[in-house]
Amino acid sequence: MVDSVLAHASAQIISAQQHIPQIKAFFDNETFTVTYVVHDPETKAAAIIDSVLDFDPSSGRTSFASADKAIAYVKEHALEVEWLLETHAHADHLSAAPYLQEKLGGKIAIGEHILMVQDVFGKLFNAGTEFQRDGSDFDHLFADGDTFKIGKLDVTVMHVPGHTPADIAYVIGDAVFVGDTMFMPDYGTARADFPGGDARKLYQSMRRLLSLPDTTRLFMCHDYLPEGRDEYVWETTVEEQRKGNIHAHEGVSEDEFVKMRTARDKTLNMPRLILPSVQVNMRAGRLPPKEDNGLRYLKVPLNGV
Template identity: 55%
Template sequence: MNVDVTPFFDPTTATWSYLVADPHSRQAAIIDPVLDFDVAAGRTGRAGADRLLQAVQERSLDVAWILETHAHADHLTAAHYLKNQLGAAVVIGAGICKVQETFARVFHLGQGFPVDGSQFDRLVGDGDTLALGDLTIRVLATPGHTGDSVSYLIGDAVFVGDTLFQPDVGSARCDFPGGDAATLYESVRKLYALGDATRMFVCHDYPPAGREARCETTVAAQRSGNVHLRDEVDLDAFVDMRTTRDAGLAMPKLILPSIQVNIRAGELPVPEDNGVSYLKLPLDML
């Protein structure tokens, strides 16, 4: 079944967010929303999230779910802000608990920080389903980039987070805690088994010179043309390539602020007695 997909692009972080609607019931889901963040000023903003809200209001949609494909390391999520505006439930893969455990140690968050995923409204695993009007959202566990990565299959469309990029860009890095190149290879094969006509929507695009950013491709295009994971690329070759490539990559510019906020489902740290929220900057940890 065709599903109504409206993409939104954040050029600062090269992130695609999506508003996905059932055309019959007008129920909708938001996938991977972005909270604006000026790292130099330490200031958050809601312009991008408000564009999503405007589209929801203009179309009289009822947003039931805010779906996170994983705890992102390259942008802050606007899930908490949108939940407060819309009353929607925030969903993430059950692997978030392990991610929280890891980064609670990195940021020394103490015993008061739960690592059971309770900051989110629903944790999901492979094969779980969520209702979206007359449609069904099916969860596919697709770890490898991170341990908590999931993809969401809705009608004829699958939303893959950072598992894959556009065919001419390739695949996601696998050197974060919980990441594993061999696991990513198997996750991609699971996505390829969905069928060639399946529309695939990515969370980021870093286009080569001369190409505008794109959000949509197909399983067929990935299988035949992905520069890292064409059909003929075997497991050992991919792992060797990915491991070598990852060793030369710099850390994402927003990893430290992003992870602190995203493991909290987008809620900022509790304000201190002066009313200001603070993020930590661990030294010599990553």
């Protein structure tokens, strides 16, 4: 069966020479997360992808140093932020999208399968009736194959489930922002043992992404500095991933990958910030509502995960 979304994204990449996105990365050392400001050099229209809200779990305090770096860059270059894009509901950092929206504008968007995540974690955190599990916390929900523009830059959305059921990748010009679907070739691939995760679907999603043209630029959401490398990096290409990804290079079968990924995931601890992150990110980065004493609270479900 012909994958029309993949064909459209490939055609977009091949024809993108006239409209190449300008990309600025901001690396957060606390969560190993890369936030991207992507803009059209001609129109100055911009999007911010996978932003970070600083959070100290020992004190319960939030702060904005990471987000403020992106804001300073946007203002320095006189950019107009149109979109605040999430690749998925992150389990390792809190999103700063609402703060960025307040300061810069733009629509907060994620994939339409966020409803599945909201349903699962809404129940886990026993969120009240104020929490609508219909995606309405976000300004826009994207489906597989949706297209839009950032200025004159063409954008195609690809649904790439596996790490979570709601992961999407953004193909912007000749660049793809893959979220947690994969990491740099020397680190491999993302875990697939979160609720709704699926190692087989993750393999299929990666193969879909790696069917894009060889020279397609791929931008990771994280880098964890594997042994043998002394600097953080987050940009690679389809060709480099096909040839060198330690978990999913050419020649690794679907069954081999699933066996490896399933065994590896059993050895991993839960991310340090998974409980605060998910209950905030399922709300599009908004903190839980204030209680009658004027404070907001994050829940820790005992023996729940």
